[in-house]
Amino acid sequence: MAFRVGFVTGATPDKWAGVWRERYPREPLDLVPVTEAEQEAVLRSGEVDMALVRLPVDRDGLLCIPLYDEVPVVVAGLEHLVAAADDVRLDDLVDEQLVRPHVSGWRPTADQLAWPPMTEREAVETVAAGTGIVILPMSVARLHHRKDVVHRPVVDLPVTTVALAWRADHDDERSQRFVGVVRGRTPRSSR
CATH class of the missing domain: 3.40.190.10 (Periplasmic binding protein-like II)
Known part of the structure; x- marks a missing residue:
């Protein structure tokens, strides 16, 4: 079964997807566009395994790593x-x-x-x-x-943050491998 990673409009998962596909060619990765309005629902329902979301999201039951800010x-x-x-x-x-x-x-x-x-x-x-x-x-x-x-x-509005989020009850080896890809870990580095 493919590993499904959602991403909101404007987020660019291509770099990480490319690294995933190089490292884990036998584990298919599907990129799934999602809107901000549905980002949390598709994650909680299991339609995607992980998602690049635009904060804020309700973090109850979710693990979340802020990645970068947007002006x-x-x-x-x-x-x-x-x-x-x-x-x-x-x-x-x-x-x-x-x-x-x-x-x-x-x-x-x-x-x-x-x-x-x-x-x-x-x-x-x-x-x-x-x-x-x-x-x-x-x-x-x-x-x-x-x-x-x-x-x-708009200089006096706060930045928005794009983060990688996934369900805490689905924090498995595959999710952690994707976290490693996003964080720039090499295949030999440990968490």
């Missing part, structure tokens, strides 16, 4: 005022329409329209049409980049 960026249309800046602060965005809620819970003070739920890609498409802004991790903004949008760092 939050605002994505806006090419003609938007943020295009003229190198970076922005939340105070610069208080009068904007936020087309998709930000995980921090931050909201502009301007009256907000009732936007339907949308994916990151749909939010960037909406922003490209000149309507509102969206705040995303930089990797996600780069993934969905278009010629008609810009993204700029």
Whole structure:
């Protein structure tokens, strides 16, 4: 049975998958894209063995290793005022329409329209049409980049963290081998 590793949009598991496939060619590895909304559910249900998740997640019953931080960026249309800046602060965005809620819970003070739920890609498409802004991790903004949008760092929002997570009751040898791959251990090194 294949070892299934989920990954959220913007996370790039290819390097680790390549190392796994070199070291353990007889143990198939499947990479499974998951959304942030479903990341914890697919992990807890056993649909994936491990997952690259974007924190926070409820760590009860999960083991979790933070891997790296991502800078939050605002994505806006090419003609938007943020295009003229190198970076922005939340105070610069208080009068904007936020087309998709930000995980921090931050909201502009301007009256907000009732936007339907949308994916990151749909939010960037909406922003490209000149309507509102969206705040995303930089990797996600780069993934969905278009010629008609810009993204700029939001310096006063906390970074988001990508972590490797798995169920504590499935902390087996295979999981630990993948942890070793992610941590850069050689085949001969010990935990």
